[in-house]
Amino acid sequence: MHQPPALAVSRSAAGRLCAVLAVAACAAAPWTAQAQVMRCTDPGSGKVTYTDGACDKGTAVREVEARKTREEIEEERAQALQALQIKQQRQQIERQEAQQEARQDRERSAARAPADPSRSPECARSRRNLDRVAGESGLGNYDGQARMTAAQRQMDLDCLGPQGYAEVERSRSYGGGNGDYYAPPAVVVVPPRHPVVVQPALPVPSAPISHCNVFRCYDQQGNVRPR
Numbered sequence: 486m487h488q489p490p491a492l493a494v495s496r497s498a499a500g501r502l503c504a505v506l507a508v509a510a511c512a513a514a515p516w517t518a519q520a521q522v523m524r525c526t527d528p529g530s531g532k533v534t535y536t537d538g539a540c541d542k543g544t545a546v547r548e549v550e551a552r553k554t555r556e557e558i559e560e561e562r563a564q565a566l567q568a569l570q571i572k573q574q575r576q577q578i579e580r581q582e583a584q585q586e587a588r589q590d591r592e593r594s595a596a597r598a599p600a601d602p603s604r605s606p607e608c609a610r611s612r613r614n615l616d617r618v619a620g621e622s623g624l625g626n627y628d629g630q631a632r633m634t635a636a637q638r639q640m641d642l643d644c645l646g647p648q649g650y651a652e653v654e655r656s657r658s659y660g661g662g663n664g665d666y667y668a669p670p671a672v673v674v675v676p677p678r679h680p681v682v683v684q685p686a687l688p689v690p691s692a693p694i695s696h697c698n699v700f701r702c703y704d705q706q707g708n709v710r711p712r
Contacts, residue, residue, distance in 0.1 A: 522550035602646040611640035 524547040525540035526533050540546045553561075602608055618636040621629070642650045692704040702710040 521548070521552040523547070524549045602649070603644045605643065608640070608644035611636070611643040615640045 521537055523536050523538070523540055524533060525536060526545040526547075527541075528543070528545060534540075535549065615636040618632050621632075641653055645653060691710075692706040692708065694702045694710055695705045696703055697712055701712050704710055
């Protein structure tokens, strides 16, 4: 059936009006979704539900959060954003303080750690002195060996430090010569001028017999003697 042109125009205008209202409803949705919260309790089952609209008929209704205006919602969002920014700033400051404290701990540990004695000027000087002594002639005699031993020990002390030097001294194995600069001095045993005569031990007199029986005898100390 043919419709009048006026009715067709009216329906077209109504379609445009519905579209405008739908856009407005979508724009207002973020504000109305948090505008009001209602607590609905079913009297029969005790079931509790929450809604931002109206509760079902016959349920007990209690307003949990009152309806808010657009300005109040905007203010709450601004406050939440400000609180988030403050929290992020505080966390950043805490991270910076933790990093600074860790750096200071490393610096204090490095300051407390003893210096490497092998890199000290004393160690370098002792090394040069040992090279000089090793290049000298006459190391085969007693004086040369003594100078070499003293230079070696001084280099060990300067390059290892007191603790390391003590450990080396405790664990050092002495070879007793053959180029070993750490051989202990030989122990010389001087024999006596006159030979020593060892006298034989005198026999110990036995105790007198106190009594006897048919098989054996006993002395005064309780020892058994043959009959």
